[in-house]
Amino acid sequence: MAYKITSQCISCNICLSACPVGAVKMIGDRPWIDPNLCTNCINTLYTVAQCKAGCPTCNGCVKQPTDYWEGWFATYNKLVANLTNKQDYWERWFNCYS
Ligand code: SF4
Ligand code: SF4
Incomplete structure (x- = not known):
């Protein structure tokens, strides 16, 4: 934002x-x-x-105040972008816990 x-x-x-x-x-x-x-x-x-x-x-x-989920996804996408093997780990984690 x-x-x-x-x-x-x-x-x-x-x-x-x-x-x-x-x-x-x-x-x-x-x-x-x-x-x-x-x-x-x-x-x-x-x-x-x-x-x-x-x-x-x-x-x-x-x-400007950020919508909670907009901020959450922005942080998530930033962290995932910094990881290797994200297909193997973080997306499975996300799909499992979201
Ligand atoms: S935060 Fe302020 S200085 Fe930075 S890009 Fe936005 S308008 Fe420009
Ligand atoms: S007072 Fe207004 S013009 Fe000056 S730096 Fe702050 S926001 Fe910008």
């Missing part, structure tokens, strides 16, 4: 240049995060979301 800009944003535009994938855009004089481009800064040089890290407000950029 992408980050989003909240009503606490003071339009300082720091996140505009901080985003490594160009997901922060301007709509009029207000920044907006394109959810189709935001990667949560995963697979970039950074370990934390750059929009949130650089924001001078407490909650100008926040991660």
Whole structure:
């Protein structure tokens, strides 16, 4: 789930240049995060979301709440992708216990 800009944003535009994938855009004089481009800064040089890290407000950029099962499957798919022999083990495990 992408980050989003909240009503606490003071339009300082720091996140505009901080985003490594160009997901922060301007709509009029207000920044907006394109959810189709935001990667949560995963697979970039950074370990934390750059929009949130650089924001001078407490909650100008926040991660949108994730649906429980969406998060569960995202974690599952990420872990399975890192394993070898996943056909032989994790998918059997999943089919057995789900
Ligand atoms: S979380 Fe990262 S990729 Fe998403 S808008 Fe913020 S800086 Fe850009
Ligand atoms: S860094 Fe924070 S306050 Fe500045 S434009 Fe982005 S969301 Fe708004």
